[in-house]
Amino acid sequence: MDITHGRDEAVERPRAVHVPPAAPRLPASIVGVMMGIGEEITEADDAFLAIVGYTREDFEAGRMNWAEMTPPEFLHLDAAGSRQAAESGGFTVPYQKEFYRKDGTRVPVLLVCAFIPGADGQWMGYAVDLSAPTAQRARATDARTPLRAPVPQEFYVRLVNELVLERARMLAMLDNTDALLWAVDPQLRLLSANAQFHAAQRQISGHDLEVGDAVVGPQFPDDLRALWTAYYHRALSGERFVELTLQPLAEGLRYFESTFHPIVDQRGRITGVSVVSQDVTARHQAEDALRTSEARFRTLAAGSPLGIYLMDARGQVVYANPRLNEIWHLTPDTPFGREAMEQRIHPDDRARVFAERDAALSEGRPATKDYRLRLPDGSERHVRTRITPVREGDRVTGFVGTVDDDTERRALEQRVRQTEKMESLGTLAGGIAHDFNNMLGVVLGNTELALGDVDALVPEGHALRESLREIRTASLRARDLVRQILTFSRHSERQTAPVDLRALTQESLRLLRATIPSTVTLDARLPDDPVAVLGDATALQQVIVNLCTNAEYAMRAEGGGFLSVTLAVERRGGPPAAVLAVRDTGQGIPVEARDRLFEPFYTTKPRGEGTGMGLAVVHGIVTAHGGTIAVDSAPGAGATFRVSLPLAPTPPVTEPRPTPDVHGRGRVMLVEDEPSLARFATQALTRAGYDVTYCRDGIEALHALDEPRGAVDVVVSDVTMPGLTGDKLARELLRLRPGLPVILTTGYSHLVTPALVQALGVVALLHKPFTARDLVGAVRDAIEGARTTAADAGAGPVSGA
Missing domain, CATH: 3.30.565.10 (Histidine kinase-like ATPase, C-terminal domain)
Incomplete structure (x- = not known):
């Protein structure tokens, strides 16, 4: 029966069929035609008989049953095709199956069937031989018996060939894509799949998966089978979804993004599930690296002492670290942006800050700004902010901003400036200490000399005696005050x-x-x-x-x-x-x-x-x-x-009582460039019983040693003098007269330290202003110490006297 005429109107003709010119051509593959009722094949052409390995005599000798000729694993495909054709009222969707040949071997075919309109249960089928071309030619040669089955029109021959070619092109396209493509029926049996799917399944399960095989069979682990069964059932329930799965392949664990889509027929019923699975390992690894990088950035940003924020190209803040809200005294859930800035920036700085910020954003350039914040408690903080553009090529895509609380640094700079001022003050104090101590020494020394004179002339309790004592007390306090200034300036201990x-x-x-x-x-x-x-x-x-x-x-x-x-x-x-x-x-x-x-x-x-x-x-x-x-x-x-x-752990030491006047015997060389102080020292030493030789500077003192008056027991020299300083004089004296005791006096000198005094061999260092008792006591101790040392060595006195 010619099924191209008299078709039921419900049968829809294929829209994708393109009819080429009517010039006859041989099919690229052997196409056999058969007709039947139910499972019985009632008519078949020689091409179909050649495909399944039967002769015309075999066919006429007994009936052929297509169900008996079909391997059991393909019967469900035939049943599904029959239901689809019956429900649609037309052709079945072309599907691949196998037939048993007469010799027991199998032959793969592409089968297309259609019910004949008006004939209950009758059908016509086209079988395309999918085996090797040589086998096709051999079977075609063997088929010499004239065709007795109805010969289909040229249209159907060309249609089947186009279907074969289209199928070949589709398979080639699917096999050459990187994605895994497959489809399953409601019983989770494989309907079709591309080469990538088969290769992946072979690696995962170690077995080949054929059409009709269960896609979640026992060859897979229980947990994997349960997971994928749940996926398929979700799609069979009508859900379209995407899942990320992890598969162990030969090259290692691979991530796949699988899209599940229900297959719906013309009546809206779900007949299977199609799956497209993409290898997204590289993307997943990149996303993992991005997430790791972002987590690392957030960790660093959260622990940074700087406030850090990110803005888009329009200047909208898209991220701010916790430190930023701390600096601005905002609650953790308060978004940082222009509104928060307007609330906190000092009113006197606000217009300037926003003008500079907006100019930098519009021009896409970096900018650094210093301004003040006025906090809710009324206090002020100084901050320094910097924004830097983020570029992709020549395009600015955003900005990175930092905020540094500059208050402590500014305070430190202020302290440094004050320290520099104090150091300058200390330098100034040290510079004048020498001259001031010289003058104070004159006052203190002469006051002591005056007190010595009034002891014999003025009775106890006389106002003059009390006035001189007050002058002496004030001079001693003034001396201590100068020392305190030097201590405050870090010039003394x-x-x-x-x-x-x-x-x-x-x-x-x-x-x-x-x-x-x-x-x-x-x-x-x-x-x-x-x-x-x-x-x-x-x-x-x-x-x-x-x-x-x-x-x-x-x-x-x-x-x-x-x-x-x-x-x-x-x-x-x-x-x-x-x-x-x-x-x-x-x-x-x-x-x-x-x-x-x-x-x-x-x-x-x-x-x-x-x-x-x-x-x-x-x-x-x-x-x-x-x-x-x-x-x-x-x-x-x-x-x-x-x-x-x-409180002190021990009681205070009471002021010692004045020691009795010190007297001694010996010859003293006094080297002092301040005449007033020299006169006081000379009188104090002379009254104590010493012979004094006075020199105005170190050069004169060295010349005096070569003269008859140069026989001395001790040298008392100022440190700061023109020409030759006291420390250099001491070094030269000890070179010329080893063992000669040398006493240095100083109002202030950063050059003479206790370590230097010890290295020079100087026996004492007197700080100006000193009292007559201090001077005489130091001279006496120096002479007695030198004489004791000489006696222990078996020599005479230092001066030979």
Whole structure:
């Protein structure tokens, strides 16, 4: 029956068929035609008989049953094709199967069948021989019997050949793609697959998977079989989805991204599942590397002391590390952006910052900005920000920004500048210390000489005697004060010993009473017992004097006030400490000045009335003594400074009583370029019984050694002199006269250190200003030491006298 005419209207003709010109041509493969009812083949042409290995006589001798000729594993494909054709009312979809040949061998065929319209159960089928071409030709040659089955029209012959060619092209295309492609039926049996799928399955299971085989058979591990069964059932339920799977292949573990899609027929029923599986190992590894890199970046960014943020090309912040919110004092969940910046940037800096930022963003260039933040508590912080463009070729794709809290660095720079100022001050103090100590030495020395003269002329208790003693006391304090300035400037070592802070406070207040105006009431509340602290008496006195003079100044605008000084021992909440409190009733300290109160050179006084060093010196001394200083003040309510110092473990050493006048015998060479100081030293030594030879500088002293007056027992020389300094003179003297005792005196010299004195062989180093007793005692000790050394060596006196 010609199925091209009289077809049921429900049967839909294939739309993809292209009919070439009608010129006849031989098929590329053997195409056999058969017809039948149910499972029985009622008619067959010689081509089909040749494909299955039967002759015409064999066919006519007995009936042929296509189901009996089909291997069992392909029967489900025939059943599926029959159902599909019956449901669609037309052709089956071409499918591949096998037939048993007469000799028992198998032959692969491509089968296309159609039900004949109007004939219940009758069908026509076309079988394309898919075996080797040589076998096809051999069977075609054997088929010499005339064709007795209905000969199909040329259209159907060409149609089948086109189907074969299309199938070949499709298989070639699928086999040459990198993806794994396969389809399964509802029973999870393989319908078709490309070469890549078969190769992968062979590596995974070690077996070849043929059409009709179960794709989740026992050759696979239980866990893998369960996983893929679940995938197929999801697709059979109508779900289209993508899964990432890991497969162990020969080259190692590989990642596959598999897309599952249900196969739906014309009536909307699911007849199977198609799967497209792409090897995405390289992409997965790249994504893993990207995730690792991103995690590493986030770890580094989270631990960075800098605030770090990323912006897109429009300037919108897409990432900010936690440190950024800490610097800006934002809660962790507050997004960082323009709104947060507007809230925190100081109003005076805001317009400049945004103008510079917007210009840098629009021009795609880096920019660095310094500005202030005003925090919710009213405090200010300095920050430094930098943005750098991120480029892809010539295109700016975003920006990287950093924020550094610059407050501490600025404070450090300020401290460095103040340190440099202090070093400059120390250099200046050291420069004038020599000359000042020379003048102070003249005052102190002549005062001592005057005291010696009045002992025989002025009765005890006379005002002159008391005045000279006050001059001497003030000169000694001035000497210690110069040493304190040098110590503060790091030019000398601080001498510490137990000090009675109560007695020191009493003495300081006694000196201050003469300078404090009568409009200021001074009230001192001191304990009855000594309060011992470990420290430098002169430095601690400077603390008391500076705090009291500062308090007095604070009350000048009020025309006077009340100055209270208290000292007590506190034993609460820690080791016992001496607490000195100085309170005034002045105007108080402004709020903006409290943070800078102890900075060197900072002052609220008018120009010419203060240097800004008083409280800075106090803070430095207290800190050096291991103590603390605090201030409590309110506008209009005065101020109270509290100094806390640790108590000394031992009681203070009482002031030694003046030793009796020192006398001696010997010849002294005095080398000093300051005439006033030379006169004092000469008188002090002469009164003590020594013969003195005076030289104005080191050159004169070397010449004097060659003269008759050069026989001396000891040389006393200043260090800082024109021409030849004292240390060089000492080196030359000891070269010429080994064993000659040399004493050096200095008001200030950074060149003469204890180590250098010891290396030179100098017996003593006297710091100016010194007293007559200090000078005479050092000379006596030097001469006696030299004589003792000479006697032990069996020689005579040093000078031969």
